[in-house]
Amino acid sequence: MFSFFKKKPAPPASTAPTQAATPAAPAAPVAAPAAAVEATPRASWVSKLRSGLRKTGSSIATVFTGTRIDDALYEELETALLMSDAGVKATELLLEDLKRRVKDSKATNPADVKSLLTEALVDLLQPLEKALVIGEHRPTVIMVAGVNGAGKTTSIGKLTKRLSSEGASVLLAAADTFRAAAREQLGIWADRNTVEIISQAGGDPAAVSFDAVSAGKARGKDVVLVDTAGRLPTQLHLMEELKKIKRVVQKADPTAPHEVLLVIDGNTGQNALAQVKSFDDALQLTGLIVTKLDGTAKGGVLAAIARERPVPVYYIGVGEQLDELETFNAREFAQALLA
Numbered sequence: 001m002f003s004f005f006k007k008k009p010a011p012p013a014s015t016a017p018t019q020a021a022t023p024a025a026p027a028a029p030v031a032a033p034a035a036a037v038e039a040t041p042r043a044s045w046v047s048k049l050r051s052g053l054r055k056t057g058s059s060i061a062t063v064f065t066g067t068r069i070d071d072a073l074y075e076e077l078e079t080a081l082l083m084s085d086a087g088v089k090a091t092e093l094l095l096e097d098l099k100r101r102v103k104d105s106k107a108t109n110p111a112d113v114k115s116l117l118t119e120a121l122v123d124l125l126q127p128l129e130k131a132l133v134i135g136e137h138r139p140t141v142i143m144v145a146g147v148n149g150a151g152k153t154t155s156i157g158k159l160t161k162r163l164s165s166e167g168a169s170v171l172l173a174a175a176d177t178f179r180a181a182a183r184e185q186l187g188i189w190a191d192r193n194t195v196e197i198i199s200q201a202g203g204d205p206a207a208v209s210f211d212a213v214s215a216g217k218a219r220g221k222d223v224v225l226v227d228t229a230g231r232l233p234t235q236l237h238l239m240e241e242l243k244k245i246k247r248v249v250q251k252a253d254p255t256a257p258h259e260v261l262l263v264i265d266g267n268t269g270q271n272a273l274a275q276v277k278s279f280d281d282a283l284q285l286t287g288l289i290v291t292k293l294d295g296t297a298k299g300g301v302l303a304a305i306a307r308e309r310p311v312p313v314y315y316i317g318v319g320e321q322l323d324e325l326e327t328f329n330a331r332e333f334a335q336a337l338l339a
Contacts, residue, residue, distance in 0.1 A: 045326050048318045050336040052294040056084040057339040060117075064110040069102060073110060077117070084300030084337070085269040090307035094120050118334050124303055125330035130312035132259065132287060134168055139216035139224045141249060141256035143209075144289075145242060145279055146263035151291035153182060155263045155317060156227050157189030158325035159289070162315075164193055168222040173212030174199040175245060176229040186227050192322065196221075205229060205241060206248035213252035226257070239282050246283060259286045261314065266293040266301065273304045276311055287314040289325075294318045299337045 050057070063076045074095060081091040094117070101107075101116040134140045142159075146152035153176075160170050172190050174197060176182035183199050190197040196219075198212040209226050216224035226249070228242055249256050262279045264272040272290075279285055288311050293299060302313065313328040 041323075042326070045318065045324070046332050046336065048324075049293060049316070049332070050339050052318050053299045053336050054339070056080075056298045056300060056337055059083060060338055061114070064114045066110050069107065069110055069113055073113070074099070081300060081303075083298070085298045085304065086300035087270060087273065087304035087307065090124065090300075090303040093307055094124065094303065097123070114338065118338050121303065121334040121338065122331050124306050125334060127310045128288075128302065128306050128313045129328055129330045130287070130314065131327070132314045134163065134166075134223055137253075137255055137258050139171070139213070139221045140258045141213055141216070141224045141226065141253060142259040142261060143226045143228065143246065143249065143257040143283075144261045144263060145228050145283065147265075147275060150263045150265040150268075151317065152263040153185050153189070153227055154320065155289045155291055155315075155325065156186065156225055157192065158317065158322055159315065160189060160193045160195055160225060161322045162325055163223055164195065169220070170195045170223045170225060171212060171216045171219065171221040172197040173209055173224060173226040175205040175208045175212075175226050182227070182229070206245045209245050210248050210252045213249055213256060217253065239278070242279075242283060260284060261287045261289055262311070263289045263291060266290050266299060266316075269298065269301055270304065272301045273308060276305055276309050280309060280311060285311045287312045289313075289315045289317065290328075291317040299333075302333065 060077070060080045063073060063080055066073060078091055078095060081094060082088070086094070097120040098113065098117050101120060102113055105112070105116065107113055107116060144152060144156055156172070160172065163170050170193070172186055172195060174183045174186045176186075183201070187197060187199065198208060198215055200208050200211075205228065212224050212226060215221075226245070228245060229238065246257060246260070260283045262276060262285050264275055266272070268275075276285070276288065288305070290302065290313055293316055305311065305313075315325050316328050316333070317325045
């Protein structure tokens with residue numbers, strides 16, 4: 001049974017018991033070197049994330065350059081948080097929490113307030129931090145949705161790479177059957193990752209999904225990743241098609257889909273929150289992949305999601321390379337956002 005748990009940046013002791021608990025005991029000797037090897041790439045990736053969110057970090061940092069903690073500071077901070085796409089509800093919650101922390105700590109230096117804001121943001125984002133677990137079902141069927149341009153198919157390629165590198169066998173389902181470019185793109189990712197793909201030109205997306213799940217079971221695959229057609233949540237007939245795919249997948253495996261992921265573009269601000277709400281209402285999302293946090297994204301929308309629709313964030317993406325998809329860590333993200 002395969003289990004992939006989110007790797008914590010701080011002492012690896014939290015992940016060690018998980019690895020030891022899996023039946024594959026021989027993997028234990030490899031665990032320590034792997035953690036050590038990963039430290040540098042993870043730090044490098046966090047640096048990329050910090051760079052990607054620098055616009056928001058810079059605008060918030062200017063709030064704390066003064067010498068006084070007063071109403072003017074909180075008003076400037078409120079504006080900066082709203083401009084970061086945090087939304088009204090999350091901004092109000094953060095400011096209320098921050099004022100309480102400032103009072104309790106008796107802080108007098110604006111620089112200290114920034115540290116307290118980081119802790120408030122970490123607490124808000126913490127419920128979003130959850131690991132994607134593979135292996136409780138075989139195959140684990142993961143249905144992936146998202147609007148056109150969000151980076152859905154690219155994220156599937158990255159996720160395939162990540163799962164394959166962890167030892168899972170992956171089968172892709174090209175259920176975006178009406179857009180030839182989508183099938184071709186997914187086929188390229190399948191070739192890059194040397195995994196099998198179920199594809200059919202012009203066929204019914206639900207039928208392709210059914211065939212893929214059936215093939216995954218017959219071939220003993222660990223994961224079946226279903227790429228659905230990109231759509232807007234306002235296109236009700238297409239949202240109904242997504243529901244149909246989910247129903248048909250359940251005919252192939254009554255326990256499936258085991259995960260329903262939504263890919264959202266980190267640049268789309270409050271629109272991303274609207275997408276999460278719409279897709280969650282239609283499909284009961286189990287997780288998110290947030291993409292394109294690499295230069296223009298404001299990042300505050302994760303605070304809005306945490307406040308209004310706390311669907312777990314399994315991964316965040318920075319860049320286009322296969323290995324530029326990492327597990328979400330609330331503290332890393334908060335520190336990058338407020339750098």
